[in-house]
Amino acid sequence: MNLKQEVYNVLKQLKDYGELDNLVIDSIDASKGDFCLPCFSLAKIMRKSPMMIADDIANSLNINGTTIEKIESVAGYVNFFLNKAKISESVLNNFNISRNQPNGKVVCIDYCSVNLAKYMHIGHLKNSFLGESLARLFENFGYKVVRINYIGDYGTPYGKIIAGIQMWGNDDDINTRGIDALQEYYVKFCAAEAEDENLQQLARDLSKKIEDKDSEIYPIYQKVIEIARKEAERLLDILGLHFDSWKGEASYANDVNKVVDMLDQKGLISISQGATIVDLSKFDMPPCLVKRSDGASIYASRDIAAAIDRYNDYKFDKMLYLTAVEQKLHFAQFFKVLELAGMPFSSGLEHISYGRFSLPNGKISSRRGKQAVLVDLIDYVLDKANDVIKNRTFNIENPKDVALKVAKGVLSFNALNIERNKDAIFDIERAFSFEGETAPYMQYTYTRVMSILRKAQGLNLDNIISDYSCLDQIQAFELIKMCCNLNNTLKLALDKRDPSIVLKYCMEMCKTLNKYYTVCKILDDNLPQVKAKLQLICLVKNVLSVAFNIICLETMEEM
């Protein structure tokens, strides 16, 4: 629903002004009405002062029988005041919240990208929730979404881990300590090889043996992958994230020659400094390297192979890649290569980059400093949620369940609350606060509504006719207007590929809702008004459910 339409309808009466609809904007505050029409841009065309134009428009409009209650002309603006009771009644009885019908289009989203050789870290938090939220946005607008976790399961890191296992490890240790054991060997080996060139060669040899599926080494590799993947799936499951495909880099490592042959047939290939490249100088880009001088695959050629493979599997209309901003050039390059190769799907490829998290005291390293390791973050925020619940005066039936939802909310909130492109500072104490503008605040607001609705079940309102006049109260009408903005907000977030827009919307709605029920008692003695107010908070609740779901925020009955 678009309430500006009410103003457009009235403006149709004007014949001499041309198109005015797109000049209508939200008023700055309630004292200036709901919408306004600044007349300054008309002044030059009409050779009259903005004040006179505003006066003329305000005087010539007839609002009898419309939903506009009052029009006034102030300092060159025409201010429109909606009839709040009428609008509220119409919105509350006609609001359609259902999601869009399937549109038959397929969008693949490549996100999360777990590197199985390393601990998951805070970067995955941002990437994963951003991807999941975009997936839900696309689904809301009728797309079929394929969630792809393009795992890092290839390269010398695995040679290093296996070398570490051979030097210090044993089966028992790996079986009991799992990922922690593997990480320990990896870190230990990295430290050792820094001072010993022979070890570097050893790691390279071992990764070659993995590629050749060496009968002794390959099973160890498979075990490493299995352990790391299980751990990744465990953590992602806690976060509520699940994927349709876990096909990784290793699957495409052997496709380099196919890719190079294909590009060669299109006349795109040249050799430079021993490496195989596609020259992109015509497009002001550095060359795209598709095969290393030693003949091995490189990320660009694996990405090209993966794109072709996915198109064959899913016939996608769009494919989104989520990575931090530093890979921007890489994506621009290989997208261009696919375009030059005449791939029909190349125009549907899109790189969604995002700013990085940095810790207050410096950079994030996944190899040292466990500070930003995902499993620690999850444990920390879960502990904290449990503590807070323990000390609450309000009695909660399922404290464990609530703590988990609060913890997850805090994690997704931190991934989504800042504009996608911006770098953000991640201060764990600040980020994991439960007060002020936070995920728990939003969840809390929702539970308050649930609480009121529960209490209202005791009332018999069946034969009561709603009295909407009480919804002219300022926060009440703000809520009505906000509900009407749901679809526009989701569309904007989709178009800008930025869920932070939805999060801001939820936050504003919660703030207004929180004020509303403190200022205005919902359940009082005036039943016709109670019924109207309940209709309002019920709609707000339903709108919040939809919007919360988009930003991966779960709701509960109480907290």
Add this chain to the structure above:
RNA sequence: GUGUCAAUAGCUCAGCUGGAUAGAGCAUCGCCCUUCUAAGGCGAGGGCCGGGGGUUCGAAUCCCUCUUGACACACCA
């Protein structure tokens, strides 16, 4: 060096497809639990919107330039 992105309150961030007095949270200082959950609400203080030009009736918002910072720029991904 070239390119991309950023700079708004003490801190973290909104606002940026131009419109009326620049917003919020945190932190600081007050006030409000006999009344639908105080993870809450109300109030106070706090700003050359990085600097300088330009476009416009009007600029935090658009353009140019400078400064500062982050990132990228061939065999890591």
